[in-house]
Amino acid sequence: xxxxxxxxxxxxxxxxxxxxxxxxxxxxxxxxxxxxxxxxxxxxxxxxxxxxxxxxxxxxxxxxxxxxxxxxxxxxxxxxxxxxxxxxxxxxxxxxxxxxxxxxxxxxxxxxxxxxxxxxxxxxxxxxxxxxxxxxxxxxxxxxxxxxxxxxxxxxxxxxxxxxxxxxxxxxxxxxxxxxxxxxxxxxxxxxxxxxxxxxxx
Amino acid sequence: xxxxxxxxxxxxxxxxxxxxxxxxxxxxxxxxxxxxxxxxxxxxxxxxxxxxxxxxxxxxxxxxxxxxxxxxxxxxxxxxxxxxxxxxxxxxxxxxxxxxxxxxxxxxxxxxxxxxxxxxxxxxxxxxxxxxxxxxxxxxxxxxxxxxxxxxxxxxxxxx
Numbered sequence: 067x068x069x070x071x072x073x074x075x076x077x078x079x080x081x082x083x084x085x086x087x088x089x090x091x092x093x094x095x096x097x098x099x100x101x102x103x104x105x106x107x108x109x110x111x112x113x114x115x116x117x118x119x120x121x122x123x124x125x126x127x128x129x130x131x132x133x134x135x136x137x138x139x140x141x142x143x144x145x146x147x148x149x150x151x152x153x154x155x156x157x158x159x160x161x162x163x164x165x166x167x168x169x170x171x172x173x174x175x176x177x178x179x180x181x182x183x184x185x186x187x188x189x190x191x192x193x194x195x196x197x198x199x200x201x202x203x204x205x206x207x208x209x210x211x212x213x214x215x216x217x218x219x220x221x222x223x224x225x226x227x228x229x230x231x232x233x234x235x236x237x238x239x240x241x242x243x244x245x246x247x248x249x250x251x252x253x254x255x256x257x258x259x260x261x262x263x264x265x266x267x268x
Numbered sequence: 269x270x271x272x273x274x275x276x277x278x279x280x281x282x283x284x285x286x287x288x289x290x291x292x293x294x295x296x297x298x299x300x301x302x303x304x305x306x307x308x309x310x311x312x313x314x315x316x317x318x319x320x321x322x323x324x325x326x327x328x329x330x331x332x333x334x335x336x337x338x339x340x341x342x343x344x345x346x347x348x349x350x351x352x353x354x355x356x357x358x359x360x361x362x363x364x365x366x367x368x369x370x371x372x373x374x375x376x377x378x379x380x381x382x383x384x385x386x387x388x389x390x391x392x393x394x395x396x397x398x399x400x401x402x403x404x405x406x407x408x409x410x411x412x413x414x415x416x417x418x419x420x421x422x423x424x425x426x427x428x
Contacts, residue, residue, distance in 0.1 A: 078289070081289045082285070082288045082289045082292055085289055085292040085293050085296055086292055088296050089292055089295055089296040089299065092296065092299035092300050092303050093299055095303055096299055096302060096303045101324065101325040101328075101331075101387070101417060102322040102323065102324045102325060102417070102418065102419075102420055103319065103322055103323070103325065103387065103415045103416045103417035103418045104319055104321065104322060104323070104415065104416045104418065105323050105385075105413070105414075105415050106414050106415070106416065107412050107413060107414075108403055108406060108407050108411075108412040108413075108414060109407070109412075110407065110410070110412060111407045111408055111410075134427065145424070145427070146424070188396050188400075189396065190395060190396060190397030190400065191395050191396070191397065192395065192396040193392065193393060193394075193395065193396070193426075194317065194390050194391070194392050194393070194394045194395070194396060194399060195317040195392035195393065195426030195427065196426065196427060197396050197399075198317040198318075198319055198392070198416055198418060198423065198426060199317070199319075199423040199424060199426045199427060201319075201416065202319040202320060202321050202418075202423040203423065205321045206320065206321045209321055225321075228323070229323070229324070232323065232324070232326060233324075233326065234326055234327060261403075
């Protein structure tokens with residue numbers, strides 16, 4: 067039978083109901099996750115072939131005891147001063163070979179940011195929260211110095227450039243450009259953070 | 269003044285709901301795009317510490333998760349109150365961490381196997397002893413890239 071007056075209209079009245087149903091389902095299952103944190107590399111388990119001799123003055127020792135107190139370079143230190151102390155150490159430039167350092171050039175502290183190593187030790191009973199705070203401050207010290215250099219060289223912050231570089235949504239062209247800049251700044255203050263195996267508490 | 273005589277005195281015109289589906293669809297698409305399905309339910313208390321110098325963990329397919337914390341209340345009778353490790357959906361011992369990483373790594377496509385990050389979601393009241401053991405296990409299976417997953421905030425709040 068031929069149809070008259072075109073096809074009948076589909077009733078879309080229940081569309082809203084269906085959409086609501088789906089909406090409620092996704093609302094309930096959504097978890098907007100908080101996935102951000104401190105990136106660290108663990109040392110490989112094989113010991114290096116050659117023993118490297120490191121001068122004592124190039125090592126900045128940080129010890130955390132089980133009560134969360136800090137022993138920095140053999141003296142007690144408040145956690146809030148750790149960042150500044152670490153920056154002073156890294157930025158020292160004792161042997162004069164570092165032309166961008168603005169530190170005190172103290173001969174009894176680190177020679178050069180390339181050689182400066184931060185050694186972090188903790189007790190088995192140290193709280194994880196304290197440990198993260200210390201890690202955060204040490205990473206912060208590196209970031210502050212890198213930001214300073216990035217501002218000087220490229221006029222913007224290192225952390226910002228790095229975040230843009232790591233973001234997968236950044237176009238490849240900009241990423242390539244940023245890669246060199248990020249690398250340059252990273253090489254000025256290479257992150258040398260050594261974590262010794264945990265001491266047992268006595 | 270007959271100019272402004274009201275038509276249809278008393279009964280309000282019905283509000284048009286024709287655009288309601290559009291609005292709802294818009295919301296629906298928003299939630300569809302931001303949704304990530306929870307793949308494992310937490311068996312441990314997991315209050316992460318705060319840190320300010322954080323980097324975002326991009327690309328979820330390259331991340332393995334290890335949870336550490338005290339068992340939640342319903343499991344405390346069975347498992348006690350000492351911090352435990354949770355891998356996937358069950359409690360595990362430190363010695364199982366290495367196997368877990370190897371197994372999860374084998375499941376990933378070849379090109380991702382070398383770029384995996386291990387995200388440590390550790391309750392802030394856990395002790396470092398357990399974390400050091402996990403780190404040791406991770407080193408044994410050469411899973412060296414770790415991320416101490418934290419909330420974004422002032423790091424000094426962890427101390428209270």
